[in-house]
Structures are given as C-alpha cells and as structure tokens.
Amino acid sequence: MSGRPITTMLSLKKKGLRGHEAIWEHILNNKSDAFTIRDIDQHTNGKTDSVRDYLKRLVKAGYVVELDEKVGKAKLYRLIKRQKKAPRLSRDGVESTQGTARSNLWRTIKMIGAFTARDLAISASTKSFPITENYAADYVHFLSKAGYLKKLKGSKAGGNKGRSAKQAVYRLIPSKNTGPKAPMIQRIKSVYDPNLERVVWMKGMEVRK
Structure with missing residues (x-):
C-alpha cells in the first residue's frame, strides 16, 4: 500500500x-x-x-x-499568493504562456454561440495574447474534423488569392463541451482532449456526428 x-x-x-x-x-x-x-x-x-x-x-x-x-x-x-488555476511556470519560476491562446479560443467557443474564424480570433484575443485569424481558422478546422463543431453555413470562394469572401459559420455541439481544458492539436495533426484524456481524432478516424 x-x-x-x-x-x-x-x-x-x-x-x-x-x-x-x-x-x-x-x-x-x-x-x-x-x-x-x-x-x-x-x-x-x-x-x-x-x-x-x-x-x-x-x-x-x-x-x-x-x-x-x-x-x-x-x-x-x-x-502566500492564491489563485484558482495552477500556475504554469518554467523551472526558473517564469510564467508560461504556452497554451494560453488555445485556452482563450476554447473558452470563447463555449461562450460565443455561432462564429466564423474571424469572429473567434477577434473575440478570443487579448492585449497580451493577440490571436491571428489563420491560427483561429486552423483550430476550428481540426475541432470540426473531430466532430466538436457543427457547420451552420458554408464558405463561398472569392476574394484575394482564393480566400473566402464569406467565411463558414460554426457552433459548438453541446455534447462536445467536454470540460474546461482546451482540446490540443498535436504535431501529428491529431486532436487530443485532456478532459477525456484521449485522442479524439486522427487522420483516417471516422467520427460520429
């Protein structure tokens, strides 16, 4: 024991x-x-x-x-110093910013309702941690692949260099609000959900929607 x-x-x-x-x-x-x-x-x-x-x-x-x-x-x-969340610190005691942008995106997705990648980037950005539209779009892309988001409206091609003139609109599927920790996009382009402690999507995996 x-x-x-x-x-x-x-x-x-x-x-x-x-x-x-x-x-x-x-x-x-x-x-x-x-x-x-x-x-x-x-x-x-x-x-x-x-x-x-x-x-x-x-x-x-x-x-x-x-x-x-x-x-x-x-x-x-x-x-001597209290806060609800566990401090993310380097070995030198310096506050770590790793994962902050992702956490802001996930928290915003759960609050915002319907959104485009542009809406999400603007709403999730802070003065300390600005988030680009491309970063938000990449996160949305993989959450959609993992079956976490429902596409409400598709994008229409157009604009400069083939960028969408009208972006796709998404909403979080209620049953996919798995917890406070933001799902992570791993280097092998899979999606890991720390709330469930497992990989929820990888290339070739069929996802129920």
Missing part, C-alpha cells in the same frame, strides 16, 4: 486533476498554516520529485515561501 489517502486520490481523479494541477489543488486546500513536501505528496497522484520540483518553481515565482523552521529534517512551506 502506498499510504496515500484514498478519498483524496479519488476526489482528484474525479476532478480530472493530475500533475501540477493536483499538487496546486491540495496546496490551496491545505488547512495547516504550513506544509511539507510529504504533506502534499501523500495526497496527490504525483511523485515526490515532481512535488519538490513544482514547489521550487512556486517559491521562485513568489507563490510559496520556504520557512526557516523545519519538522525534523523536512522543510516547511507556506502559501
């Missing part, structure tokens, strides 16, 4: 949390004023080295401080 509390592990699994997200979830919910690596490790599905590595990143980024006192030989830590 690993000694990890079963109820906590099941709760994390039910929420679909793993890795840094699971570690952060327990740090947020920790009822003690301070905690050790062991306190976090025994409540998550991660490895001790992974917990130690993420804590180092959190300390460098200013989310957690390392205290002077110890419990035996174990270092004590305290959370």
Whole structure:
C-alpha cells in the first residue's frame, strides 16, 4: 500500500486533476498554516520529485515561501499568493504562456454561440495574447474534423488569392463541451482532449456526428 489517502486520490481523479494541477489543488486546500513536501505528496497522484520540483518553481515565482523552521529534517512551506488555476511556470519560476491562446479560443467557443474564424480570433484575443485569424481558422478546422463543431453555413470562394469572401459559420455541439481544458492539436495533426484524456481524432478516424 502506498499510504496515500484514498478519498483524496479519488476526489482528484474525479476532478480530472493530475500533475501540477493536483499538487496546486491540495496546496490551496491545505488547512495547516504550513506544509511539507510529504504533506502534499501523500495526497496527490504525483511523485515526490515532481512535488519538490513544482514547489521550487512556486517559491521562485513568489507563490510559496520556504520557512526557516523545519519538522525534523523536512522543510516547511507556506502559501502566500492564491489563485484558482495552477500556475504554469518554467523551472526558473517564469510564467508560461504556452497554451494560453488555445485556452482563450476554447473558452470563447463555449461562450460565443455561432462564429466564423474571424469572429473567434477577434473575440478570443487579448492585449497580451493577440490571436491571428489563420491560427483561429486552423483550430476550428481540426475541432470540426473531430466532430466538436457543427457547420451552420458554408464558405463561398472569392476574394484575394482564393480566400473566402464569406467565411463558414460554426457552433459548438453541446455534447462536445467536454470540460474546461482546451482540446490540443498535436504535431501529428491529431486532436487530443485532456478532459477525456484521449485522442479524439486522427487522420483516417471516422467520427460520429
């Protein structure tokens, strides 16, 4: 037996949390004023080295401080900066922007109703993370291939260099709102849904619509 509390592990699994997200979830919910690596490790599905590595990143980024006192030989830590989402940090403690554009697109798709790629790019862009129409169109293309989007109106050819004079209009299929994490377009041009933890489309795969 690993000694990890079963109820906590099941709760994390039910929420679909793993890795840094699971570690952060327990740090947020920790009822003690301070905690050790062991306190976090025994409540998550991660490895001790992974917990130690993420804590180092959190300390460098200013989310957690390392205290002077110890419990035996174990270092004590305290959370000083809270936020709902697990910070995405490099080993140097620098905030990572990887996946932010994709997350903004997915969140907007779930909120916007009917949209074109141009509508989506404009609505999902922020001052810090502008999104190009081509990037949005590529994401829409693969979500459509994976059966996540319904095409309401087709595009009409025309315009400069064959670009559509009137873009296709899409809407998210309600049953395909699989969760908060944005489906990912992988390098092999397949679609992976982290909410379902599986590849939902690849070339040659038949998708039910």
